[in-house]
Amino acid sequence: MFSGHFVLVLLFSGLLSGVFSQSFIRIWSGNRNSENLDLISSDRKILRDDNLYCESWRFTVETNDAGLWEEVPKRCVKFVQDYMTGNGYGSDSELVSEDSSSFAATVNISGDGKDAWVFDIDETLLSNLPYYKLHGFGSELFNETTFDEWVDLAKAPALPESLRLYKELLRLGFKVFLLTGRGEAQRNVTEKNLLFSGYRNWERLILRGPSDVGKLAEVYKSEKRSDVEAEGYRIHGSSGDQWSDLLGFALAKRSFKLPNPMYYIA
Structure with missing residues (x-):
C-alpha cells in the first residue's frame, strides 16, 4: 500500500511533466521589445541584444565553430x-x-x-x-x-x-x-x-x-x-x-x- 506522501509526490511529478512537455516554453534575455530574435530550436527562442550576440559570436570564433569568416x-x-x-x-x-x-x-x-x-x-x-x-x-x-x-x-x-x-x-x-x-x-x-x-x-x-x-x-x-x-x-x-x-x-x-x-x- 502506498503512503499518502508517495501519492502526492507522484501527482506533483505528473503535473511538472505535463507543464514542461508543452511547446510554448521560451528563454528570454534582455529587452523583450527588441527585434533581435534568434531561433534556438523549433520550440525555444532567445532574445539577443548586440552585446549578448557578439559574446556568442566571439565564442564561436575562438572555438573554431564559426569556420572561415572574413569580416x-x-x-x-x-x-x-x-x-x-x-x-x-x-x-x-x-x-x-x-x-x-x-x-x-x-x-x-x-x-x-x-x-x-x-x-x-x-x-x-x-x-x-x-x-x-x-x-x-x-x-x-x-x-x-x-x-x-x-x-x-x-x-x-x-x-x-x-x-x-x-x-x-x-x-x-x-x-x-x-x-x-x-x-x-x-x-x-x-x-x-x-x-x-x-x-x-x-x-x-x-x-x-x-x-x-x-x-x-x-x-x-x-x-x-x-x-x-x-x-x-x-x-x-x-x-x-x-x-x-x-x-x-x-x-x-x-x-x-x-x-x-x-x-x-x-
Whole structure:
C-alpha cells in the first residue's frame, strides 16, 4: 500500500511533466521589445541584444565553430573594439600564458638542446592592434598592401603576456622556434621588430619562402614543424592566435590558442 506522501509526490511529478512537455516554453534575455530574435530550436527562442550576440559570436570564433569568416559583423565592431582595447583581451591572454607556463613547468627538459616550443608571431608575440585601430578592428577586408607597409615600420609592440612566457621558456631551457606566415622578404624588418619589442635568443625564425607561396597556413606550418621534428627536436608546446597555427600534422604535445576576434586565417 502506498503512503499518502508517495501519492502526492507522484501527482506533483505528473503535473511538472505535463507543464514542461508543452511547446510554448521560451528563454528570454534582455529587452523583450527588441527585434533581435534568434531561433534556438523549433520550440525555444532567445532574445539577443548586440552585446549578448557578439559574446556568442566571439565564442564561436575562438572555438573554431564559426569556420572561415572574413569580416567582423557590423553589429559587433564596437564590441570587438572594446574587447581589444579594454581589459578583456589582456585578461584572456594572461590566462593563456599562465596555462602555457604551468604546462611548460611539467616538461622534463632533457639537456640535449632538443626540447622545443613553437610560436606564431602576429597577434601571438607581436600585436598589430595599432594597425587595426586604423582599419576598423577587423570590420574591413584585409588589405595586404597597407598591412605590409605597417610591418615595414617594425614598430608592433610585444604582447606583454607572451613576452613573459617567452622569457620563462628560455629560462627553463626550451629552444624557441618562430614560425610566421610573413614572407622571406620581411625577414630583416621582422627581426628588427622582435628585437625592438624585447624578444631575444630564438633558435630559428621561419618565414614563407618561394615554394610556400599559395599554401594554406595550416599546411605550410605543419610542413615546417615536420622539418623541425626531422632535425630531432621534440615540440612540446605551440602558441598561436589562429587555429591554422596549431592544427594539421607534426603537432605539439600541447597547443595554446590566443584570442583574436579580428581576423581568420585558414
